[in-house]
Amino acid sequence: MIRLRERVPVAFLLREGEPGREYTVAGWVDTVRSLGGVVFIVLRDRSGLMQLVVKRNVSREAWKTARKLSPESVIAARGVLSESQAALGGRELVVEELVVYSKAEPLPIEPRDYEKTTLAKRLDWRFLDLRSPRNLTIFLVEAEMAWAAREWFREHGFVEIFTSKIVGAATEGGAEVFSIVYFDKPAFLAQSPQLYKQMGVIAGFERVFEIGPAFRAEPHHTTRHLTEYTSVDLEMGFIDGYEDVMDAVEGVVRSMVEAAVKAYRDRIEEYFPNAVTKLPKDIPRITIREAYKLLESEGVKVEWGEDLSTEAERKLGEIVEREYGSPLVFVTEYPWRARPFYTMRKPDEPEWTLSFDLLYRGLEIATGGQREHRYEVLRRQIEEKGLNPRNFEWYLNMFRFGAPPHGGAGIGLERVVMQTLGLPNIREARLLPRDPERLTP
16 A cells, blocks of 8 residues: 655665665656556656656556556556666666556646747746756755855844835835835835845844845846846945945855755756856956946947946956856946935945946846945935935934944845856746736746
8 A cells, every 4th residue: 555655755766775675656757658568657756757667467457557647647656676777767666556646638838848838838837837857956946045045144144034015115216116005005016125124234133134025017028037036135234345245245146056056966967058057266346437448348339327238248247257257247336327326325436336236147136235324415315316305204214313334235036046057038937927918827
């Protein structure tokens, strides 16, 4: 009799199982092939793939059941582990008992061949699409990265906080917010936890972090934008300058990538041949004005005093990879006109700021910098950005009663995963992606 509580992962059997011993496995039918008195089943569970052999002369009942199996049916099998040079991993399970828990209908997509179907259709059938070992690997990597980030923060004295995602005013200003009806008054979905992170620091927590959702009402249909994403945020008080924040961002991003590669190197190398599996010892840091010069030397037209365009970021990534041997680069001192109202400006050059972006293979994955902590200066900057200080009264009040020098950053988890694995579209790195057209599943 099969008992599911006794099941073992197929990867365990391939690595450590004892030939001649009886085991129970369970999962989905990846493929099934019938050859006379023998049926070969490739079983898939979260840990990997393994061949099951169902022989008529061992169990006629199991053999009859196996012949009728369809791909993606859910089964359990009990049998004896055997060595086999022809089997996956050199081992197979000779089945003595087979149970079918759920027989699958004909499939609308082919999970194993992700290139056979358009991404849009695969997302329509996301639960099937995710059964692909390749796609499962994406989210194993993502989970490992989130865990590594959390561990890094805890080891460096950060307190985890959980901020509201329903806010009364746009965090960053501008129109890229989702409006919602909050009982009888207007409200918005938070673009970031920025103002609340700062509150945590000023409230005396000193160092805070959060891993949670953020919302951007950007009507983009690109391979790098989502309207809902996971933001890895940090804020730290009593800093000497924004270089301290860059050190923290470098530390947490390095930890995320290295932890994922350490945990899943074999899977990453099998399914993502263009993945980054090693980071350089040092990540270069250049000012945006240096970036302008590098781009102009390569024939890329840039507007001085403006943010970098998508094409400019991509090209800069190529230049840095070639000249510095690094897929990552910090670009610093962004122009004031391209930064939010809470950004601290350079004392001697107020048209530039003490801020940065971290580019990964030519794509911005993190944005941060030092925050303005002086009340009067901050109030003037809000007005200069065309915002009404009265809408930020609760926020401004924090700076009237003692605010330390502080700074922080936000890191896009899906973008880190996308660039590490070399994915062609960020939607692949989001379990249930949202864009201007997609609200289901």
